Amino acid sequence: xxxxxxxxxxxxxxxxxxxxxxxxxxxxxxxxxxxxxxxxxxxxxxxxxxxxxxxxxxxxxxxxxxxxxxxxxxxxxxxxxxxxxxxxxxxxxxxxxxxxxxxxxxxxxxxxxxxxxxxxxxxxxxxxxxxxxx
Amino acid sequence: xxxxxxxxxxxxxxxxxxxxxxxxxxxxxxxxxxxxxxxxxxxxxxxxxxxxxxxxxxxxxxxxxxxxxxxxxxxxxxxxxxxxxxxxxxxxxxxxxxxxxxxxxxxxxxxxxxxxxxxxxxxxxxxxxxxxxxxxxxxxxxxxxxxxxxxxxxxxxxxxxxxxxxxxxxxxxxxxxxxxxxxxxxxxxxxxxxxxxxxxxxxxxxxxxxxxxxxxxxxxxxxxxxxxxxxxxxxxxxxxxxxxxxxxxxxxxxxxxxxxxxxxxxxxxxxxxxxxxxxxxxxxxxxxxxxxxxxxxxxxxxxxxxxxxxxxxxxxxxxxxxxxxxxxxxxxxxxxxxxxxxxxxxxxxxxxxxxxxxxxxxxxxxxxxxxx
Numbered sequence: 458x459x460x461x462x463x464x465x466x467x468x469x470x471x472x473x474x475x476x477x478x479x480x481x482x483x484x485x486x487x488x489x490x491x492x493x494x495x496x497x498x499x500x501x502x503x504x505x506x507x508x509x510x511x512x513x514x515x516x517x518x519x520x521x522x523x524x525x526x527x528x529x530x531x532x533x534x535x536x537x538x539x540x541x542x543x544x545x546x547x548x549x550x551x552x553x554x555x556x557x558x559x560x561x562x563x564x565x566x567x568x569x570x571x572x573x574x575x576x577x578x579x580x581x582x583x584x585x586x587x588x589x590x591x
Numbered sequence: 592x593x594x595x596x597x598x599x600x601x602x603x604x605x606x607x608x609x610x611x612x613x614x615x616x617x618x619x620x621x622x623x624x625x626x627x628x629x630x631x632x633x634x635x636x637x638x639x640x641x642x643x644x645x646x647x648x649x650x651x652x653x654x655x656x657x658x659x660x661x662x663x664x665x666x667x668x669x670x671x672x673x674x675x676x677x678x679x680x681x682x683x684x685x686x687x688x689x690x691x692x693x694x695x696x697x698x699x700x701x702x703x704x705x706x707x708x709x710x711x712x713x714x715x716x717x718x719x720x721x722x723x724x725x726x727x728x729x730x731x732x733x734x735x736x737x738x739x740x741x742x743x744x745x746x747x748x749x750x751x752x753x754x755x756x757x758x759x760x761x762x763x764x765x766x767x768x769x770x771x772x773x774x775x776x777x778x779x780x781x782x783x784x785x786x787x788x789x790x791x792x793x794x795x796x797x798x799x800x801x802x803x804x805x806x807x808x809x810x811x812x813x814x815x816x817x818x819x820x821x822x823x824x825x826x827x828x829x830x831x832x833x834x835x836x837x838x839x840x841x842x843x844x845x846x847x848x849x850x851x852x853x854x855x856x857x858x859x860x861x862x863x864x865x866x867x868x869x870x871x872x873x874x875x876x877x878x879x880x881x882x883x884x885x886x887x888x889x890x891x892x893x894x895x896x897x898x899x900x901x902x903x904x905x906x907x908x909x910x911x912x913x914x915x916x917x918x919x920x921x922x923x924x925x926x927x928x929x930x931x932x933x934x935x936x937x938x939x940x941x942x943x944x945x946x947x948x949x950x951x952x953x954x955x956x957x958x959x960x961x962x963x
Contacts, residue, residue, distance in 0.1 A: 467816050488841050490812040490848060493919060522834070524841045525925035532912050554830060557838075557933075568909055 458509075461502040469495055470520060474502050476511065480548070484519035492526035496534070503537050510543040519550040519578075520558070528561070535569045546572050553577045601800055602878040602953040603943050606807065606863045608793060614641075614808040615679040618821070619797050622666060622674050625824045627659045633817045634678055637808060640858050641680070650745045650770050651678075651685050657738040657745075658689040658766065665691040665764075672757060675794055685770040688790045693764040698754055701764065704736055705752055708743045716744050739766075746770050751787050765791060801868040809859030810847040810879070818844065818864065832960045835933055836866070836873055839956050842926045843877050849921055851879035852949060871961040878953045886942060886950060893938050896931040904932050934958045 460475035470485035489495045516538065523531070538545045549562035559575060566573035609615045614637055618630055634655060638648050655678070662674040675690035693701065711719055720740045743750050749769040756762045767787040797805065804825065806818055822840060826833040844864060851860030862879035881889070899907060908928045911917070917924035931938055936957045943951040 468812065488845075490845065492923075522837065522841075524838075524845065525929050526845070526923040528912060528925060529915075529918055529923040533915065533918070536913070555834065556831070557834065564909070564912075568913065 458506060461498060463498070470523075472499055474499065474506070476506070480515045480517040482517045482519065484517070484521075484550075486521050487523035487527040489524075489527070492524070492530045496527075496530040500533065500537060503534070507537070507541055510541055513544045513546060514538070514541065515546045515548060517548045517550070518562075521552070522558075531565065532568075535565055535571060539569050539571060544572075546574065548574050548576055550576045550578055553579050601867075602863060602865070602876045602955070603941070603951065605793075605796070605802075605805065605865065606878045606951070608789065608796075609679070609807040609863070612679040612681045612807070615677065615806075616808060617675070617677040617793070617797070617805045619675045619794075619805070620673050620803045620825055621670055622659065622663045622676075623824060624663070626821055627663060629817060629821045629824065630659065630676060631655055633806075633814065633821070636813050636817060637680075640809065640813075644772070647685070647770060647772060651687070654687050654742050654745050654768055654770060657742050658687055658768075661738055661766070662689050662691045665693065667692050667761075672761065672763070675797070677790060677793070683772050686767065687770070688765065688767045688787065690763050690765050690790075690794055692757075692761050693754070695756070695760060695762055698762060698764075701739075702752075702754070704739060705750070708740055709748060709750065711748070713744070713747065716740065716748065720744060742766075742768055747773065753787055753791060755791070763794075765794075803866045803868060805863070805865035807863045808861070810844060810851065810862050810864075811859035812848060814859065815841075815844045815848060822866070829960075831963045832873070832958070835958055835963060836875070838933055839875050839930055839958065840864075840866075842930055843875055843954065843956065846926060846954075847877055847879045850881065850885070852882060854880055871959055873958050873960060875956045875958075876953065877955075878951060880945065880949045881952045883948060883950055886952075889952070890940075892927055893940055896927050897937045899931075901932075904928060908932065930956050935962055 458476050460477070461472065462475065463469070463472040465471035465485040468486060468488045468490075470483050470487045473482040475481075487495075538547070547566075549566075551558035551562060559577075562573060562575055565571070616630075616633060616637075618626070631652065634651065635648075638651065643651075659676060662676060666674055672692050674692075675688075677686075677688045679686040707719070708716065720737070723737055723740060739750075746768040749771065751767045753765040753767075754762045755765065765787060767790060796802075804818075804821065806814070808814065819837060819840060823833065823837060826836060847860050847862045847864070851862055853859075854861040860879060862877060864875075864877050867874050867876070896904065896907070908925065911924045911928060914924065927938065934956045936959070939955040939957075941953045943953070945951050
């Protein structure tokens, strides 16, 4: 399947949906004027992918910030993932002192029942991420 | 008037003071190199959008660069008397005003220099510039004198100034320039220079109300991102407070972009945004036009989220988050709930009549840094 790769802009995140990679990735900031439009290609890609998914799909969310209109699109994304016929794992990254981002992840975990792993990103540039299982 | 009414009044009062300007952008606070760059970038965005001529742009840029350098060089190290930069655009003319601290002992020298500059013709000014350059008559901080001459040259000598005493040691130095599309050498129009009085009053109003940053102009995604960058830099190191203010700002400014109405055919919605500080409180304010018939549903939505307690807000947020009946490019239905939850305060608002079609809507969100 042809990968979907969208490079990050100042107000939109980087998106990498590539079946050759271990993880699907959304990272950066998401505050587009029109989140509805921005996330459309991602949904279309996933609805195609879901026809023949890998046994385990790992989705990495490394969002630094997102606005409310993006949060609605994330809800939609989680509902699509929820309906997957195969296993889905969510890795939810948050800056170690960003309790709001951690709470956002917990909220989605609770409301969707998906398998979330919360991963704290340390302050200092360091490869050893602390993994917290919720 | 209750304090609440007065505050609502401030947004309108400030907006009203800019009414005649097509664009105005005022920064009041600590100036860093990064913030200076962003201010210049914001001016560039606005000039590109209004389709300004290359010649005027170049002159505005060089004056901005020189004036911003004057501010950064002469900042109060204690940050009590903060610098001020304003750019206003009105009928094709640009007005740039800076305010910075000056040692009372240096006033005579600067005033002498300015008097001399103002007495010179463009040709004489050019010669004087070269002679100062050669004689190396630079101030101890380096280059300030030359900067003033350069500004005078670029503005066709359309400069005015004012010193306002603060205490025995320091005064405020107000420096005001006007860039007009007139040809070089044309006689400057003195009436343009009256504006410095308005700026003086504005500066006082901003100081009294602890206003950190204020932008009056067209709101679109581009100006929004630039303002966010400035706030991020201004609040660097403030941790959660910075993130919360950033968050509130995005929602408030996108409200103007999405729900405000255009007052002209320009690319963006007319409005005002400012942040003021009161002790530990950061108060975010917006003002923009809305259609009269949008007033009632807006009041209902705000009053509803204001009536909810923390737990109810949380439940309401969750239900809206997965309510796809409201899911279009315009709204998510979450913005006001988020503002109420993140600020942990009631949302305040007001309306000012404009005409038969529209109202001016003022909106205020307060966040207390001690509660975070």
